[in-house]
Amino acid sequence: MKKSCKITVLPGDGIGPEIMESAIEVLKAISKKYGINFEFHEALIGGAAIDATGDPLPEETLKLAKESDAVLLAAVGGEKWDNLPTDRRPEKGLLKIRKELDLFANLRPGKAYTALLDASPLKENLIKGVDLLVIRELTGGIYFGEPRGIEERNGEKVGYNTMIYYEHEIKRIAKLAFDIARNRRKKVTSVDKANVLEVSAVWREIVTEVHAEYQDVELEHMYVDNCAMQLVRRPKDFDVIVTGNLFGDILSDEAGALTGSLGMLPSASIGERYALYEPVHGSAPDIAGQGIANPIAMILSAAMMLEITCKLPEAARDIENAIDKVLEEGYRTGDIWAPGTKKVSTKEMTKAIIKYII
Ligand SMILES: NC(=O)C1=CN([C@@H]2O[C@H](COP(=O)(O)OP(=O)(O)OC[C@H]3O[C@@H](n4cnc5c(N)ncnc54)[C@H](O)[C@@H]3O)[C@@H](O)[C@H]2O)C=CC1
Numbered sequence: 001m002k003k004s005c006k007i008t009v010l011p012g013d014g015i016g017p018e019i020m021e022s023a024i025e026v027l028k029a030i031s032k033k034y035g036i037n038f039e040f041h042e043a044l045i046g047g048a049a050i051d052a053t054g055d056p057l058p059e060e061t062l063k064l065a066k067e068s069d070a071v072l073l074a075a076v077g078g079e080k081w082d083n084l085p086t087d088r089r090p091e092k093g094l095l096k097i098r099k100e101l102d103l104f105a106n107l108r109p110g111k112a113y114t115a116l117l118d119a120s121p122l123k124e125n126l127i128k129g130v131d132l133l134v135i136r137e138l139t140g141g142i143y144f145g146e147p148r149g150i151e152e153r154n155g156e157k158v159g160y161n162t163m164i165y166y167e168h169e170i171k172r173i174a175k176l177a178f179d180i181a182r183n184r185r186k187k188v189t190s191v192d193k194a195n196v197l198e199v200s201a202v203w204r205e206i207v208t209e210v211h212a213e214y215q216d217v218e219l220e221h222m223y224v225d226n227c228a229m230q231l232v233r234r235p236k237d238f239d240v241i242v243t244g245n246l247f248g249d250i251l252s253d254e255a256g257a258l259t260g261s262l263g264m265l266p267s268a269s270i271g272e273r274y275a276l277y278e279p280v281h282g283s284a285p286d287i288a289g290q291g292i293a294n295p296i297a298m299i300l301s302a303a304m305m306l307e308i309t310c311k312l313p314e315a316a317r318d319i320e321n322a323i324d325k326v327l328e329e330g331y332r333t334g335d336i337w338a339p340g341t342k343k344v345s346t347k348e349m350t351k352a353i354i355k356y357i358i
């Protein structure tokens with residue numbers, strides 16, 4: 001266990017500040033229980049940063065993040081900034097911090113809570129036992145590829161992006177996926193669109209080459225369209241899914257539906273030097289400011305930080321167990337509510353979780 005952890009706190013936009021407050025409350029309870037000292041430093045990102053400074057990722061925020069042990073980020077974006085060009089929008093701040101910190105791997109676990117069977121559109125026979133991990137390549141692919149732009153061609157507007165992957169980028173994410181699979185159920189599904197995309201043909205070739213050193217792990221290749229369907233049909237068959245930036249973004253939201261709600265899914269974005277922990281979901285502008293957002297994805301992201309960066313796996317387990325208990329007791333925010341359960345606010349859910357930690 002580390003004695004202290006310096007954390008850059010980026011609440012961002014929409015429900016961001018509400019769920020971040022929950023995560024900080026939980027971390028304070030962990031601090032008391034384990035005697036670990038958390039130094040929280042709040043900074044601006046996204047729309048809030050644009051409003052204050054004109055920049056979705058101010059230099060100050062980046063500097064602070066680089067000087068910290070970990071970054072906790074809630075979410076960015078909202079209608080207010082939707083008409084800005086893509087390279088000046090809140091989302092650009094998020095893409096830039098991931099790139100600047102070289103957070104090439106995004107681990108997005110999708111674990112079904114049996115207490116939430118009633119909240120899943122898929123019900124018992126499908127969701128029970130779902131325990132998968134999407135490993136999304138996070139600093140390459142079409143979100144970063146050049147050339148990109150909007151211009152006039154032959155008298156009409158055209159928009160274009162480039163999906164590109166270098167061998168070294170595929171190698172490092174594939175190795176990580178096989179290493180992680182070794183400590184799970186030893187199966188990797190590599191997802192691509194190699195039937196039409198050259199970038200995917202290279203992806204498939206390199207993943208297959210890396211697999212040669214991991215013969216104890218089963219590797220299957222799957223096209224992304226089929227994977228989207230198989231995830232709904234037989235989610236329990238998946239263990240580790242490794243894929244590129246765009247496909248991983250989409251498939252991990254699908255995992256949100258498998259497990260009951262996007263509000264349940266945490267993630268860790270990691271690189272060689274830095275780590276950032278963030279829920280899978282966005283800023284949920286439709287429910288922002290009402291105090292009803294589900295804080296669990298954010299709190300579980302903080303738990304991933306405790307395990308990976310703060311080396312305090314016992315505290316991560318405490319949080320997971322506390323969440324299990326409150327769900328079993330029937331506490332539910334609106335997104336996971338079902339008849340016969342107790343509808344609670346963000347703050348009430350947080351309080352209930354903390355009660356089981358201390
Ligand atoms: N990592 C990030 O910061 C991300 C930011 N965004 C941005 O967020 C904004 C909204 O995007 P959407 O497509 O609506 O995706 P979203 O993930 O914010 O919301 C999708 C749906 O899930 C619900 N939801 C999400 N998180 C929830 C939570 N914790 N508790 C309860 N319900 C929750 C929302 O209410 C909404 O109905 C956009 O500006 C988008 O660019 C989107 C995805 C990720």
Ligand SMILES: CC(C)CC(=O)C(=O)O
Nearest residue numbers: 091092094095143249280
């Ligand atoms: C700005 C987007 C790439 C954010 C998003 O949807 C995600 O990371 O899941």
Ligand SMILES: [Mg+2]
Nearest residue numbers: 249250253280
């Ligand atoms: Mg997404």
